[in-house]
Amino acid sequence: MWLHLLTALGLLFVLEGILPFLTPHGMRRAMLQTAQLPDKVLRIIGLVSMLLGLVMLYVLHG
Secondary structure: OHHHHHHHHHHHHHHHHHHHHHOHHHHHHHHHHHHOOOHHHHHHHHHHHHHHHHHHHHHHHO
16 A cells, blocks of 8 residues: 555656656746636635546546
């Protein structure tokens, strides 16, 4: 179990690092735009992201 969790965390770090590595300017611009979004929109984006992740896990391991 711990091996799977650490593998997933490592993959998360790799995926999170792709955008700033390839286009730091684009990443900075995206972060500035995200910071200006209302809290409600950010919460909805977070909820959709979590639900999508849960659906993916269910489909893959269900």
